[in-house]
Amino acid sequence: MSETRRQRLQAILYPLAYHSQFRQSELTELVEETQAGFVTRTINAVVRAGVLERVHSDDELHYTWASTDPIQLIDRWIQDQIHGDQVKERPEEERPRERLLRDGAASLSNADLLAILIRVGVVGESATTGGTKLANHFDEELDAIREQSVSELRHITKAVTKASYCQIMAGIELGRRATEAARERPVQIVKITSTTEATEYCAQKFAYLAGDAVQEEFHIVTLDTKHKPIRTHRITVGTLDSSLVHPREVFRPAIRDAAAAVLLVHNHPSGDPTPSREDHAVTERLTEAGKLIGISVLDHIVVAKERCLSLREC
Template sequence: MKKKSDQELLALVLRSQFSRVAERNVREIVEAAKAELSLTDIAYERLMAGIELGRRVAEAKANYNERLTSTHKAVAFCRLHFARLIAEGLQEEFHVVTLDTKLRMINSHQITVGTLDASLVHPREVFRPAIKDASSSILLAHNHPSGDPTPSREDRRVTEQLTEVGKLIGISVLDHIILGREDCVSIREHGPTF
């Protein structure tokens, strides 16, 4: 089957090639409110079902058995695993991915949901699921609702604090990935913590 454009796929899902929605790009559609799309209830449900199905297929394709042995692999993992948060996150969310001794994912845990521009995180909440999962290391991730993945001073401070706590309890912090709209950034790769 020939690869179809976004507009052709939207026309198929909506069963209409004349829809104004088909003139928009996918990001505009995902971010648009129902009223902005001028769709009937059934067409809107069909569109949302198609988007959700696409997300689930992408998540199912994610290779969670891959070892996160480099910054590049950790960033690629987060880009896929947290795709929904990257695309739709309106508030800052802090997540912990627990890893086994081979650096493969055990589980993923949402720790906090913050305000529009802040997320308070405490080491107790971060390491509780890590201890419960008997993980040997963790990967930290949080989104910046602004879309800019540049680590803030507070991001660096939290990473340093959690790294030190991890050393005390024997669970290493592999990295801290900041999730932005167009890019994801590793704090470990982005330079010194202060």
């Protein structure tokens, strides 16, 4: 029964996730669910959870996602509907701490990480709910959390107590100090001008993907006009699919970085770097999209235990 419910909710919300904004009048066209009442109740519930937001525009009701990665929020919301809001009600393998130990901290969403820092919820609001509310509220300015007082965070979620507030602030400050320490170390200036250099750079920079990741992750490396790396961005987690890796999500951080070019990077947990047809399809689609906006796709590197491989050479 729970799996049937999961599939029914996914059938409503997944098609909508491919649209950053949609009208209420478009719901019947975008989803296949025949019971309009169930669609309406689902949409209203997702809005109440803060995953989806209502926007009034042009005398018509629009909806927009609270995050640039709606699939992740949708999966978490569906999980809450099926197993309950409390972490202890979830299957052990789906709990944030267990997933951190299994997949590494980088695999967790902001909501998961905040839930771990909140640690214990309060009556009526779990750590999971608190983490989700904070992550949604600070989606575009995560660094602003460190400027908030206890009362300001409690206004967003009552799951934040004095103890969890201290844990959140301690975690943020420790991350800041670790980043500062890394910046102070002398670094070798890297300039990527060839396939060999791109492959070597990704083999070193994304070594953890080859050795530790159990799921496929898709990242980009933004590059300046001299093809020096600016920073890396994780775009998606899960099986690489051209329908999920949308050019909008890929090039948004590149535009923010004022990048002239990007490297596409993803891993093969199987250890075999041989690219699939879908890998090539993703590369071609993003290359064409990059041409339209003036950001070139230099290469697509597959990271795996056996070796790293360039799709440009395949």
